[in-house]
Amino acid sequence: MKRSRSLVLGMVTAVAATVGAAWVALPAYAAGPTATFVKASDWGGGWEGRYTITNGGSTAISSWTLAFDLPAGTTVGSYWDALLTSSGQRFTFTNRSWNGSLAPGASATFGFLATGTGSPTNCRVNDAPCGGAVPTTPPATTSAPPVTSAPPTTPPPTTSAPPTTSPPPSSDLPKRLLTGYWHNFDNPAVELRLRDVPAEYDVVAVSFAEATSTPGAVTFAVDPGLSASLGGYTDADFSADVRTLRARGKKVILSVGGETGRVAVNSASSATAFADSAYALIQRYGFDGVDIDLENGLNPTYMAQALRSLRAKVGPSLIIAMAPQTIDMQNPASSYFKLALDIKDILTVVNTQFYNSGAMLGCDQNAAYGQGTVNFIVALACIQLENGLRPDQVGLGLPAGPGAAGGGIVSPSVVNAALDCLAKGTNCGSFRPPRTYPGIRGAMTWSINWDVSNGNNFARTVKPHLATLP
Known part of the structure; x- marks a missing residue:
């Protein structure tokens, strides 16, 4: 501005539950950070995704990196609260300067908009599976729990455009x-x-x-x-x-x-x-x-x-x-x-x-x-x-x-x-x-x-x- 006449802006926990003849009782384990994923919204030709990284270990971590694959035809557009690099269909997000340090039990979330209908696969956080370390001893199995209701046959409603974020609740400013x-x-x-x-x-x-x-x-x-x-x-x-x-x-x-x-x-x-x-x-x-x-x-x-x-x-x-x-x-x-x-x-x-x-x-x-x-x-x-x-x-x-x-x-x-x-x-x-x-x-x-x-x-x-x- 001038003062004169001239003036010089994962693991996907939309969980893919499968009901089989045996139900696996997974042991509790989380030696380090884990990550969960949700599709916060889906409008057909695209969707909003959010990952939450949680430090499940007993010591603090100073940074995190999360990577996943998307199928051909699906790609990432806008993103927030992380930095992005990509190679082909592999997308890698790293923390910002202010949300990398996580105390035990603490978490950080980042989000992005994607075009296409695919979902993330092969998720890794800090070079380990997003769901946590694979246990060394195969878990025991038990009989399947009862199924109380059939899964819904009608998909949830979708919106016609990417969701917009409301102005931060920290002030009483108008929307525009x-x-x-x-x-x-x-x-x-x-x-x-x-x-x-x-x-x-x-x-x-x-x-x-x-x-x-x-x-x-x-x-x-x-x-x-x-x-x-x-x-x-x-x-x-x-x-x-x-x-x-x-x-x-x-x-x-x-x-x-x-x-x-x-x-x-x-x-x-x-x-x-x-x-x-x-x-x-x-x-x-x-x-x-x-x-x-x-x-x-x-x-x-x-x-x-x-x-x-x-x-x-x-x-x-x-x-x-x-x-x-x-x-x-x-x-x-x-x-x-x-x-x-x-x-x-x-x-x-x-x-x-x-x-x-x-x-x-x-x-x-x-x-x-x-x-x-x-x-x-x-x-x-x-x-x-x-x-x-x-x-x-x-x-x-x-x-x-x-x-x-x-x-x-x-x-x-x-x-x-x-x-x-x-x-x-x-x-x-x-x-x-x-x-x-x-x-x-x-x-x-x-x-x-x-x-x-x-x-x-x-x-x-x-x-x-x-x-x-x-």
Whole structure:
């Protein structure tokens, strides 16, 4: 974001029970981790699978790896809470940085979406059978238990589309979000007191927190130039306005970074400084969370540490948003994308800036799509949606009209068309995503001030359209 005129996201325990002449009484054994699998949902041409790894041993484990085969014609698409590699039809998942350590009796779950009708086979966890070690002594057999009822002849109902995950229960945010940035600086856009933000915005990101001389630490105060332009606007006025917006049911978060921001969290000590200083600002001004908008480099390891520490201080109500540039969300291994995936369990939303980007490859990797089009927005949002982020964690960031960006400015109707394409499969351009994502979270704009300068066209067009999405 710029502060000037131009602005720079097994063992299958759907258990295959067979009733034979003899029933095997299996002994209790679990020398290490085991894994169970369920199909959480099935819509005919695909399904959602979930594995739960449980440490059945007497000592803690520090990591886990689970692998299974899928038959030809069935493959994995989106996945979450694990990392994925594949070779042919063998799919291998490993833990994320935050869910690898399991104490005795503890468990971790990851999930994925698959296309095709097959199910996992040959499951192994930490190179042992997912059901546990094979016993060395054949178990005794007993007569078969009585069968009390016949298995159902009618399969359970299926859904027509992959399930969407509801927004995390850690906050009272609405299902759909319109986010806008509020300028704490003076530029050619209209200057606004915070309380004068139009009612359409659900989340207001205050831009920006500033770096201090302490690495990682951030500070905030009302900009003197803005105060002068508004005829006097103090920190006390701003704090009162935060309370006013919150009383209206809005959320106010503090954005860190921007085009000229120099906040750097590159060590354990700077991560602590970030968390401590951000928490102090939340307490002082009443912010509901933070937005990470670092355009000059980001260390995912230490920023993840900082954000987890901050959430431990604030609690589950903390909003954590991100506003990466388009290039930052092209590859799950890149720093911004890795951060988003590493904190997925506490992340609220990623509002990628789909502008000032030029042409870029989409999730099909077949063509470069030009910015400022439905194809560009959908094909690039698809990268995030197909590589680990839940739909409710993905928002579309676009400029609010003339003056707001150097490129990629679109009519708000184009934003609505992109939302329709992603959520419903309608109003698409020539590119169509591999599936629909009914849980897509919403849209973001840079900025509220530029939107007001352009007649509130973005908010008044996009906000009511969000209510039409499934």
